[in-house]
Amino acid sequence: MRRSRCLLPALGLLLLAACQKDPAEPAAPTPTATPSAQKMAADATLRWSNAVVWSGDLNSCRQGEAAATRECLIKAMQAGGASADAVTAAGQLSSAGELAFVSAWHEHDGIGVATVAYPFRANTNEGTRLVDAAGKRIDVDAVQLDDTVRADPGVQALLAAHPQATPFAPAQAGGSTPLDNGGIRLLYRTPLRDCHACADVGQIQIGYDFDGTRHFIGQQVVPVATP
Structure with missing residues (x-):
């Protein structure tokens, strides 16, 4: 899955942004496909x-040392x-050595919210995927400060004070807000820290937007409300 990222700061208050992964659309099996090829296609479209x-x-x-493998x-x-579906989903999630x-699973106003466990990580053992009406999965935990984000004046000011600041997953749900025509925006926040054990120096927040039919339509940087 590939990620696209965006972010907005609030100097002296909070910093906001997030990322998304879009799964590639799998090819449908042909009538002459072998059983293994058919299974691979079915797994991809689960x-x-x-x-x-x-x-x-x-x-x-x-x-x-070699026990924590995908096969195990x-x-x-x-x-x-x-x-079989749980095993398939685990296979989709487990790649490049990440198991x-x-x-857990629940729905938030028609949007699937899957809790993903990473049992062999030293830190950050949980993550979240949002699942829209078409089955598209959006990772809310893959936040990164890319060049576009760093070009923002507010981000530059915060990073000037905390040049080592980086996002630390997991993202935490920040509620939801209604959109026009029956749509909904789900909010997720990720802290920024100078190190894993350091105090938070800001927050990254993104709103994931879904239309009235609960199809994912994009993501928006949303400032964190302050008292």
């Missing part, structure tokens, strides 16, 4: 729901009674 949730024992994958995770989930599975 629509997340409560059916992808799993909670179980991963102790078998914590023994030995999948086998442990299958042995732990995970549904994860969906540990």
Whole structure:
């Protein structure tokens, strides 16, 4: 999944922004496709729901330096009674050495909200994906200060005071606001810190916008309201 990012600051108050990942649309299987190819296509188009949730024992994958592998995770989930959809979702999330599975699911006014567990991370063991009506998944935890964000005058001022500041996931839900024509905006905030154990020096907030049919239509930087 690839990310696009945006952000807005509030000097002396809070700093705001966020990122998104858009999954690529998979090709549909052809009538002559092999069973394995058909399964791969079906896996790629899996629509997340409560059916992808799993909670179980991963102790078998914590023994030995090479135990925490994708194969071990999948086998442990299958042995732990995970549904085929839960295993598929874990496979979609687990790539480039990053192992994860969906540990919880709920809906917020028609938008799916999946809690993603990263069981083998040293820090930040949870994340969030928003899932729209078409099944598109948006990662609210992949925040980064890119060149566009750094060009903002407010961001420049904050980074002048805290040049080492960087976003630290996970993002926390900040509520929602209605949009025109029945749409909704979900808000998520991520702290900025100089180091992992340092105090927050600001916040990043983004509003994820969905239309009246709950299809994702974009994201907007939204200042954090102050008392």
